[in-house]
Amino acid sequence: MILTGSRKIASKARRGILLFFFLISTARTFSTRLYGQPAPPAMRLYAIDCGRLDYPNMDGFSDTNDYAGQTGSLVVPCFLVRHGNDWMLWDTGVGDRIAALANGEVKQDARFSLKRTLASQLAAIGLTPDSIRYVALSHLHSDHSGNIGLFPHAVFLIGAAELPWARSLPTPEGVEAPLIAPLDHAKIEAFDKDRDVFGDGTVRILKAPGHTPGHCMLLLKLPKAGPILITGDLFHQRRSLKEHLVPRVNTSRADTLASMNRFEGLVKATGARAIIPHERQDFQSLPAFPGFLE
Numbered sequence: 684m685i686l687t688g689s690r691k692i693a694s695k696a697r698r699g700i701l702l703f704f705f706l707i708s709t710a711r712t713f714s715t716r717l718y719g720q721p722a723p724p725a726m727r728l729y730a731i732d733c734g735r736l737d738y739p740n741m742d743g744f745s746d747t748n749d750y751a752g753q754t755g756s757l758v759v760p761c762f763l764v765r766h767g768n769d770w771m772l773w774d775t776g777v778g779d780r781i782a783a784l785a786n787g788e789v790k791q792d793a794r795f796s797l798k799r800t801l802a803s804q805l806a807a808i809g810l811t812p813d814s815i816r817y818v819a820l821s822h823l824h825s826d827h828s829g830n831i832g833l834f835p836h837a838v839f840l841i842g843a844a845e846l847p848w849a850r851s852l853p854t855p856e857g858v859e860a861p862l863i864a865p866l867d868h869a870k871i872e873a874f875d876k877d878r879d880v881f882g883d884g885t886v887r888i889l890k891a892p893g894h895t896p897g898h899c900m901l902l903l904k905l906p907k908a909g910p911i912l913i914t915g916d917l918f919h920q921r922r923s924l925k926e927h928l929v930p931r932v933n934t935s936r937a938d939t940l941a942s943m944n945r946f947e948g949l950v951k952a953t954g955a956r957a958i959i960p961h962e963r964q965d966f967q968s969l970p971a972f973p974g975f976l977e
């Protein structure tokens with residue numbers, strides 16, 4: 684009798700302890716949801732094929748003649764970033780209009796072509812242009828600004844020095860006035876300093892002037908893939924990075940070299956994986972769309 688009684692007491696106590704821990708853990712989860720640190724946002728990085736540039740002569744990509752006489756082709760990606768429920772597009776490619784032209788379009792010493800429109804690729808993952816909250820632009824050259832008109836309701840993030848320069852007359856080399864004209868009616872947030880897009884350090888637009896006055900890079904902190912630094916046109920090829928080659932279409936050689944210096948410091952400090960958008964091997968090192976990094 685005594686044994687049975689103490690067993691009963693022990694099992695009651697055990698149940699009580701279990702209930703206690705259950706309540707504590709439930710309360711903790713609940714209070715974290717209500718008051719604690721928010722869970723880090725779900726993030727994804729998609730690299731989308733937004734065009735191709737074929738050059739009979741790559742001479743323009745180095746002002747010290749390193750590419751003279753070489754043919755070459757550049758990929759033109761757009762980068763789509765998911766941050767929680769928000770979407771940001773980084774650069775907009777050559778423009779969906781080009782996809783309808785059987786042989787592309789020859790301009791600025793290159794043939795611009797496009798296999799699949801950006802709009803159709805967004806649709807493939809269930810997005811419309813209106814799903815994109817921010818369209819951020821590394822700079823306003825025509826292979827980055829081709830689809831600005833596709834996003835009439837987005838907020839455009841652009842380096843403050845970029846727009847007055849791109850709108851100046853005569854239109855600067857590499858800019859196409861009709862492609863940037865939709866910005867006249869767009870919501871624009873121009874920034875003078877680096878811009879932390881969502882305020883949590885995961886998506887940062889960093890100033891890297893020289894190629895154009897408001898040129899920027901994009902530094903992402905992905906939960907699994909880690910830091911990724913998308914260089915914009917600070918470099919066009921791996922060789923340009925290795926040898927610090929400065930293109931001929933460039934607004935300040937001194938600023939470009941200083942931006943390259945900043946890039947190297949950032950890579951050293953953050954351990955970021957550098958992606959040169961126009962370099963085919965870098966583009967192909969990323970998951971093929973609709974694959975993504977997270």
Ligand SMILES: [Zn+2]
Pocket residue numbers: 822824857894916
């Ligand atoms: Zn450029």
